[in-house]
Amino acid sequence: MTTARRAAAMIASLALALGLVSGVVGAQPTGTLLVGLVAEPVNLDPAQVTDLNSNRVGRRIVEGLVTFPEESTQVVPGLAESWTISKDGLQYTFKLRSGVKFHDGTPLNAEAVKFSIERQINTEHPAYKLGKYPFANFFFGNVKAVEVLSSERVAFLLKEPRASFLAILTSGAASIVSPTAAMKWGPDYPSHPVGTGPFRFASWDRGQRVVLEKNPSYWKYPVKIERAIYRPIVEDQARLTELLTGQLDLIVGVPADFVGPLEKDPKVTVLKQTGAHVWYLGMNNQKKPFDDKRVRQALNYAVNKDAIVRDVLKGTGSLSKGPVLPGTWGADASLKAYPYDPERAKKLLAEAGYPNGFTTTLWVPESGSGMQAPVAMSTVMQSNMKAVGVNVTLQTMEWGAYLTKLRSKEQELFALSWMAGTEDPDMVMYPLLHSSQWTPVGPNRALYKNTRFDELLQQARLTTDQAKRAQLYREAQRILVDDAPWVFVDHEIQIAAFAKRVQGFKLHPSFDLRVETISLK
Secondary structure (H helix, E strand, C coil): CCHHHHHHHHHHHHHHHHHHCCCCCCCCCCCEEEEEECCCCCCCCHHHCCCHHHHHHHCCCCECCEECCCCCCCCEECCEEEEEECCCCCEEEEEECCCCECCCCCECCHHHHHHHHHHHHCCCCCCHHHCCCCCHHHHHCCEEEEEEEECCEEEEEECCCCCCHHHHCCCHHHCECCHHHHHHHHHHHHHCCCCCCCEEEEEEECCCEEEEEECCCCCCCCCCCCEEEEEECCCHHHHHHHHHCCCCCEEECCCHHHHHHHHCCCCEEEEEEECCEEEEEEECCCCCCCCCHHHHHHHHHHCCHHHHHHHHCCCCEEECCCCCCCCCCCCCCCCCCCCCCHHHHHHHHHHCCCCCCEEEEEEEECCCCCCCCHHHHHHHHHHHHHCCCEEEEEEEECHHHHHHHHCCCCCCEEEEEEECCCCCCHHHHHHHHCHHHECCCCCECCCCCCHHHHHHHHHHHHCCCHHHHHHHHHHHHHHHHHHCCEEEEEEEEEEEEEECCEECCCCCCCCCCCCCCCEEC
16 A cells, blocks of 8 residues: 555544544634644744744744735734835834733833844843844844834844845844843743734643733734644654544644645645745765765756655655745746756766765754655655765754754755745845855855855845846856755645634745634634
8 A cells, every 4th residue: 555545544544533433522622723833842032943843833922023914925014013214225214013012011112122133133232142043143244233213213224235134024033022021031031932922922831832822912903712732743643643633723744645635634624835945955065075066966967856846745845946936036937957867967977086976974854844754855865866876874863953963064965944934035045055154153054155156145135126136146046056056856835734613724925824813613
């Protein structure tokens, strides 16, 4: 029996079981949404978060000055009701909403905005050493100062213009936190987050659940559910079983084999959406033999990406031609994916001085945010590379340990993904591939460097005309694909499955999991 048929059989069996015990299962607490996560949240301070599970919970508690509407990544007002940008692009001035308070009663004001940003970048700030802010350099390294103009007006002064600055302010790192709570809890604030969001933090039983209660004074609209409970359930089949037996209302990370059968189950709704995500096989561009472009190109030809998308991901991913999601602004429609061509790969390896291939190690996480099926995907790549003479040893690791080890610069090959949260190409290419972002300063873990590529990204940041920016990014992508610092694999199609009693849930292209807009029957 194939895996897909086993999945269908399991779902049919559980459906029968549900019918036999009708009235017992599915008796969830009224007003309580039960969510199954693929892993334990690590940190609930979005300014310190590096994983999607933490972000999906933490961002229910805190908010930023700007945000995205329900179904797009066009920037709209959030805690700021309006803003102006100076003609030279160096000052962004925000007008805050009146009457908004944090969950602990602290008023939202310009001082809170200044506190939330400067705690990450000002080494003299009293909260600077209370946390670790991994993306502060990338997001706010260009911020010269945050000035309080009045209680409801605050200005960001930039060192140089940055066209993507508003998009940056939609990130979790730009969330506005209660200064009172941050100073009260200090290093323990990530376990006691306080924001202005639709839900208040209630409790966190490590390894078991995070409980959020609705914010009855939420400024935007009345929240329709009383609480949301998030449970980490790492094993895919267990998560699915709990959905089908009514112990969960909503799950994410549905295994590819279960999507088809679930779509036929009348008790469940399945939603899919492509977002700005990219899954790639990174190569250490500073280490032999991957410092030779011909070797990197050879691996791009050697890996059968079509087969991975078709047979492993089973339609839950779309083929990647580069880092930017096709169809979004700035994507280069002329790019061609490296075709599966083992003979071309062998020829390139021979030209690079490796006619008999070589031996290397591929680091792979066991699971992780946005990592889809990392071990299965990597196993296919291992087999593909062996066919052209490259003997690969897979070394699997727990997700947290894996991310730590990648900072060592010892990697040869590694599997990783990135969710930009916005379609702005700057949010994908600059952090992952600009030479100023080499790990551990930033997430350029391939240690890629190309001077012209760097120049194009920098020019694009200084250009406010989107059409000109797109032109610069398209040239940058052509350089990048030729340099092949990664094997470009796929863009994930996010999938959620939920019980029929969940009303009004929608996926968001940023991969944010917005449960504040739903109601329960």
